[in-house]
Amino acid sequence: MELSNELNIFLDKYKAYEEKVLEPTMKEIRACLQKMEKPEFWNQYMTGKGIATPSPIRQSLFRIKHPEKVIEKIFRKPQYFPDKLSEESLKNMHDTIGVRIIVYFSSQLSLIDKELRNSGFFEIDPNTPPEAFFEPAMLMRLGLSHIESKQKESGYRSIHYMVRLKNSALPEDQRPVFEIQVRTLAQDLWSELEHVLSYKPETRPHFSAKQRFQILSREVSVIDEHFNLLYEELIHNQETASYDESDVLTFENTPKVLSEIGIRCAITELNPILKALFSRNIQTIGEFLHIATPTRLTTIRNNYISITGNAPNNIELMTTLSLLNNVKTQKDEIKRIKASIYYQITNGTTSKKENNTY
Template sequence: MILERQNFMNINQISAELEKEFTNKSIEQEDIEKLQALARLYQLYQAGANEIGTKLENLDAEFQVNYDHNPIHHMEERMKSVQSLLNKLVKKGYALSVENVRAHIFDIAGIRVVTNYIDDVYLIEKMLLNQSDVTLMQRKDYIAQPKTSGYRSLHIVVSVPVFQSTGSKPVNVEIQIRTVGMDMWASLEHKLRYKTDIEAELVDHYGADLHDYATELSGIEIKMQALYQKLNQYKN
């Protein structure tokens, strides 16, 4: 299992990026303090993502020792970009403030967990939520109920305490858990809808194909999981 961590920005880099959003405005001291507070908030959420990432690494390693199986294929940590954060606040109709960010944005810090089999998705969720300091805040199961596009994944938002010099603070981290097949499908759909300049008619055409492929892929993954379970019966 491989955890890919971003090279997270420090407070000066985050402040500089935030200040770009105010290039056409006069920056008052109040604005500067607000930007610095947001930069510190980013660091807090980065720490939250690292806390969850470490927990998942430990669970995967423990499962390997006890059951000779790694439920996690790989993981990726990511932080929402400053521009995306600001756009989401505007879209929701909230002013730029630390309070609004903490109260209304739940995907500042995120981890994508890619598993080997469908059962592993729910195993990872169960093991993580069994930890006494991890609290479930939101849950959306797009595997049990796929999106109309065919997208499948389990999305949960958890709260985890982060210990800093000033004390412990709860931090929300979004976790997307999906199989290798689901991840491959989601990457292709994202490319189709957001990374290409083809005509809308073709997007709809290929999107319909992808919807069918999602159903086929799900059926194949269920069969492969069943085969894996049968093979486990012959382990020494």
């Protein structure tokens, strides 16, 4: 009975802590990650003119730890929570908020590491250094040998950072430390499937299953490395690309062509941009440069700002520009630009700015 009362009291404390500290903090974290997910955030890391922006973040995931998981951890690790079911234990539990950043390619892990170490949003907890569940040789290849290497029997791969917000509505002494896990898309796929098959105590695999997990982990790692090699080859080809106006637009030459008209594109934008241009029979560099005049680009941007309150992103800009192929008069040009903008608003690919003044 006494333990039951203690649990109920603690659950009430955790609920209050969640409402006053964890939920507001997670809202602020989301806002930071939304900025980091934008391709233009990574322009500072471009290696040269005509190279696509790395734009490494594919997805960010968030969660607040369930109360029963908090209680289970306190009882499972009493050496870390000597105050047991208390507010002090909540402050010492550094994964009540969990964040996962998923990147496309393994070489982008070092990009996230560099950003987190120099972030305007986060500061790494000095008492808890980052941990990398990678072999030391792999960390060295990725330029991450400054992170301590750890191993898990299952073959799990990820990098864990304990951080807190640099700026928050909460006073500095109340800002919780939280965990950011960073991994590639392939590593996340393996981790999710491993979690489903073997994470829960009642489904711990026997020896042969453990061996298969380790084999699968190695195979996923090999696949991950091959995709990363293709990515690095693409970046190298972009860097060394040269072109004639008769050349067809490709993943290799398009960033350089766009840079000539003042547009920095992200690698994740290349496919939709080329798709939009090709769908309107704009396939060669010469055909593209013929329609991508400075006056037209300015006209499109001005109409976007006038109608939506925001400048167009690169995909919106190129999609609208593609509609101007073979347009004869300025009147028809403006008509098509506005039609494109309103079509995108109607289909939810862009949004009209709301008046939020008060």
